[in-house]
Amino acid sequence: MKFDVLTLFPEMFEPLKYSIIERAVEKNLININLINIRDFSKDKHKHVDDTPYGGGAGMLIRPDVVYDAYNSVKTEKSKVIYLSPKGKVLNQTIARNLAKEEHLILLCGHYEGIDQRVLDEIVDEEISIGDYVLTGGELPAMVLIDTVSRYVKGVLSEDSTKEESFAEQHENLLEYPAYTRPLEFRGKTVPQILSSGNHQEIEKWRKEQSLIMTYKNRPELLNEEQKAEVEKLLQNNS
Numbered sequence: 001m002k003f004d005v006l007t008l009f010p011e012m013f014e015p016l017k018y019s020i021i022e023r024a025v026e027k028n029l030i031n032i033n034l035i036n037i038r039d040f041s042k043d044k045h046k047h048v049d050d051t052p053y054g055g056g057a058g059m060l061i062r063p064d065v066v067y068d069a070y071n072s073v074k075t076e077k078s079k080v081i082y083l084s085p086k087g088k089v090l091n092q093t094i095a096r097n098l099a100k101e102e103h104l105i106l107l108c109g110h111y112e113g114i115d116q117r118v119l120d121e122i123v124d125e126e127i128s129i130g131d132y133v134l135t136g137g138e139l140p141a142m143v144l145i146d147t148v149s150r151y152v153k154g155v156l157s158e159d160s161t162k163e164e165s166f167a168e169q170h171e172n173l174l175e176y177p178a179y180t181r182p183l184e185f186r187g188k189t190v191p192q193i194l195s196s197g198n199h200q201e202i203e204k205w206r207k208e209q210s211l212i213m214t215y216k217n218r219p220e221l222l223n224e225e226q227k228a229e230v231e232k233l234l235q236n237n238s
């Protein structure tokens with residue numbers, strides 16, 4: 001899978017080199033190409049932004065420079081994604097479907113955003129990573145690259161692929177609490193059941209813990225049936 005990132009701040013993508021993504025790049029499973037939008041400026045001062053028609057605060061990125069940057073990388077198979085707070089909020093289903101694409105062009109905004117005409121001209125999908133104010137689309141683009149790359153065949157070890165297929169059945173649930181050595185830490189011990197050797201009981205406990213945890217912190221992730229299940233569990237324990 002190839003990612004072409006159109007950005008004014010290519011240096012911001014340095015951390016990707018030190019993540020799990022680095023190995024995927026080395027193995028040629030994914031290819032991340034950074035394009036500096038500023039390279040497509042036409043004036044000698046390398047300007048890429050200008051004031052908004054109609055007035056208002058801040059600057060907008062000009063449509064012509066963005067279009068030329070896009071033109072330098074687009075093919076017939078490209079899908080263009082604009083990282084934008086106006087987009088659909090990214091989730092695991094969107095990530096899994098994007099992994100089926102062979103070429104993603106990720107467009108990152110800055111300042112007050114980008115002239116609407118070039119967005120209308122080139123963008124296939126707008127995607128947001130959540131509801132908060134950011135200074136640019138670069139961190140969202142990195143989040144998208146990270147989550148989509150996990151689904152590209154060969155990126156994850158076989159071990160974590162196995163765990164993933166398990167995790168997928170429980171995808172709408174938060175993870176159960178996990179423990180490692182030492183058995184006692186600051187007076188707190190590891191739940192008895194986990195050293196019982198009874199794998200069936202351990203699975204049952206973990207599933208219940210996941211449900212209870214999700215009910216308490218993220219109830220919107222549960223369906224009605226799951227909520228009823230947790231309410232029954234909580235009743236029996238009181």
Ligand code: 4FN
Pocket residue numbers: 083084085109110111112113114127128129130131132133134135136137140
């Ligand atoms: N943000 C909001 C409302 C109005 C503006 C913003 C905002 C960066 C170029 C967009 C933000 C959040 C999630 C891209 C936010 C994202 C961005 C993202 C983003 C500079 C213009 C801007 C109602 C969401 C709080 C700045 C809400 N996912 N404008 O942050 O690019 O991808």
